[in-house]
Amino acid sequence: MDLNKRLKELNKLPEDRAVKARIYERIHHKKRNGLTIWKESFLLFTIAMIALFFILIPQNSSPPQTASQSIQAIYKHFGGKEGEFFARSSSLYMSVKKVEDTSVFSFFEDLTQYVEKADGKLGNYITDVVVVRDRQEEHYQISDTGMLNVDSGQFFVGNSDMYDEVFQTLYSVETMPWIFILPLIVIAVNLFSANYYKRHNLQAPQPSKHVWWLLVLVLAMISSIFAWATWVGPLYKPLIMTFALLYGVIFWNFIIRKVQTYSIYKVETIKISIISATLVLIIMLY
Amino acid sequence: MEFDELYEQYFQCIYQFIYYMVSDPGLAEDLTQETFIRVYKGQFRNEAAMGTYIRRIARNLVYDTYRKKALIKWLPFQREHEKRETQYVPHDWIIQSEERRLLYEAIQLLKPEYREVLIYRKIEELNLAETSEILGWSTMKIANTQRNAMKALEKILGGDKFGFKQTTEGTQ
Numbered sequence: 190m191d192l193n194k195r196l197k198e199l200n201k202l203p204e205d206r207a208v209k210a211r212i213y214e215r216i217h218h219k220k221r222n223g224l225t226i227w228k229e230s231f232l233l234f235t236i237a238m239i240a241l242f243f244i245l246i247p248q249n250s251s252p253p254q255t256a257s258q259s260i261q262a263i264y265k266h267f268g269g270k271e272g273e274f275f276a277r278s279s280s281l282y283m284s285v286k287k288v289e290d291t292s293v294f295s296f297f298e299d300l301t302q303y304v305e306k307a308d309g310k311l312g313n314y315i316t317d318v319v320v321v322r323d324r325q326e327e328h329y330q331i332s333d334t335g336m337l338n339v340d341s342g343q344f345f346v347g348n349s350d351m352y353d354e355v356f357q358t359l360y361s362v363e364t365m366p367w368i369f370i371l372p373l374i375v376i377a378v379n380l381f382s383a384n385y386y387k388r389h390n391l392q393a394p395q396p397s398k399h400v401w402w403l404l405v406l407v408l409a410m411i412s413s414i415f416a417w418a419t420w421v422g423p424l425y426k427p428l429i430m431t432f433a434l435l436y437g438v439i440f441w442n443f444i445i446r447k448v449q450t451y452s453i454y455k456v457e458t459i460k461i462s463i464i465s466a467t468l469v470l471i472i473m474l475y
Numbered sequence: 476m477e478f479d480e481l482y483e484q485y486f487q488c489i490y491q492f493i494y495y496m497v498s499d500p501g502l503a504e505d506l507t508q509e510t511f512i513r514v515y516k517g518q519f520r521n522e523a524a525m526g527t528y529i530r531r532i533a534r535n536l537v538y539d540t541y542r543k544k545a546l547i548k549w550l551p552f553q554r555e556h557e558k559r560e561t562q563y564v565p566h567d568w569i570i571q572s573e574e575r576r577l578l579y580e581a582i583q584l585l586k587p588e589y590r591e592v593l594i595y596r597k598i599e600e601l602n603l604a605e606t607s608e609i610l611g612w613s614t615m616k617i618a619n620t621q622r623n624a625m626k627a628l629e630k631i632l633g634g635d636k637f638g639f640k641q642t643t644e645g646t647q
Binding site: 192193195196197198199200202203204205208209211212213215216219389392445452 | 482486487490491494495500504507508511512515516539542566568569574575578579582593597598599600611625628629632
């Protein structure tokens, strides 16, 4: 018989009804148990809320013991500028740290012992300080040459060892630019995946036009927030976390719905996991 | 088109394609199921090209199975069915006829690219345009691969090496 005809004969493989029914049953079982879009959204929303709850959870650590206990908390932000005040009364803002040092508490209990009023100018290295006293916020800027009460405009000059000690404590902050790790990581994982797809002759997934626009929009919002944080005020961590999470959700949703090749799916999953972990680490470290 | 209609229409050709590509009924069943799960989740709307879309998913899954050991060995969290070795088990219908069995076994000796081109073009008799869309190749490449695949198949069927002494004069 002609080989073409013999090959054509192979198209008559009998339908295996048992297999067909079994697969159909399993798919329907998965459909019933599977996560629908609204369930996925609800799940992600819940995860986001839990994450936010952990971030927003009140910091219950009691302040160090002082004589009068009138100061509830002290927060600092290193790297301020004269005339601009960046510190906030919460460590949920990037670069704002809660001060736990007892000498700083003692210093702000009664300033007059360690500094005296004078006219002057702040030095080059400035730390913004928020003192929460009797539930009222007081704002100071402290530098190596003096200190400014931002609320009253009163300038003080340090004249004791205590002043130097406090300034050194407030000055000693980590200045490692962790944020620059993120673009390096993003470039590295993208180069890696591109190289992997090229080597194995795989077609890298391309988001649809509207997904692209959505991603660009969210990225623009994240960039605007960073820009605002750099030039206007400190960055509020939960806000940037929410946008980062939104970006991740859009991208993840695209991967699970559009990618049909398992190895691409795995590579993209690893990629997004590395970027997310780096982003969360950076936000937490700041 | 509803999922049930799609399943009814495409089940057989997808299962048959996967079965001929992997020669393992258990694996063919798993991959067919995975194909239709992805179709269900994929929310594809361009119904004119639905056949191509489903066939492409099935093909990708088959190739992923081929690649699994060589390519993604280093990746963690492999699924249980990915770790399983494939088992050559011919279908009852194939072993019912000696001629059919010999042809089927000869096809299994071809490299995957040849095998899939023969399945699409000679067994399912899809046209060049449809095959080109599924494989993502040019029609020229498909024509060349088809010609080489037929030559290779004829050689296997006509040679003594594999014990498939067959007359292939009619195909010349």
